[in-house]
Amino acid sequence: MPRRSYDQYCAIARALDAVGDRWALLIVRELLAGPRRYTDLHTELPGVSTDMLAARLKSLEREAVLTRRRLPPPASAAVYELTDRGRALLPVLTSLAAWGAPALAECRDTDAVRAHWLALPLREQLLEYAGAPAGVTVDVELPEGTFHLHLDADRLPYGDGPAATADAALRIDADTHAELAAGALTARQALTTGRIAVRGELPVGVD
Missing domain, CATH: 1.10.10.10 (Winged helix-like DNA-binding domain superfamily/Winged helix DNA-binding domain)
Structure with a gap:
């Protein structure tokens, strides 16, 4: 070609x-x-x-x-x-996810869904919430499956399944997943209101 x-x-x-x-x-x-x-x-x-x-x-x-x-x-x-x-394309994809989020207002019948497609936008929101803590790994459990996030710049941003060792685990239901993906709800809002269930210790950054 x-x-x-x-x-x-x-x-x-x-x-x-x-x-x-x-x-x-x-x-x-x-x-x-x-x-x-x-x-x-x-x-x-x-x-x-x-x-x-x-x-x-x-x-x-x-x-x-x-x-x-x-x-x-x-x-x-x-x-x-x-x-x-x-x-080096990570920030490009993170920005594209934020720009495209409003188009996810409704999941169409023809849309495929994978749990880890939330990984990059959620990681960005967790960085805003927790800062960039060194070495912190977070499991994320969705109805569609589980992935894990690394909140530091020294490792790949996410991985499949639960991590071998995680500092915290977040459980997100289907409705919260949809609102997070579409940008109608931030991770900070979901965490502070209890819509995301947390096990373990998730660091909190300084505003």
Whole structure:
């Protein structure tokens, strides 16, 4: 597939040359949780065709956004993971999530839902609530599943399932999940009113 470019001497255009194609940033979203196999990505990106996914992965590898490596035996499977350039897209995706939140007012019958799709916007709100405490890990339990968040900059922002060791666990019901995702409710509001149940110790920042 020939490489397309906007051919504009503009940083925004150059960025879109690299990650502006359909599915590209959603692949990055998935890899912010850590290395994924091709089959993992295909499962967590409902609606993408195998040909499209393969093409986007090759394009992102060419742009040095991600890299492909083979796990050592006995796994012997290939995984994709973000480079430093790819991980630098975290604030871009966080801003996009905030910008797009009002469009989530209602979950459509055709919408797929994954628990970890709340990870990046919720992490940003928890950082506003708790600051950026070093080494703090928080499990998040939703009706759709569980993921964990790292509230410091030295690790990937989130991961699948519960953490091996978590400082706190948050339980969020379906209605609260919907309001948080749509930006109708902040994590601070939900925590201070008890709409998010907390086990363990979640730090609180200084206003």
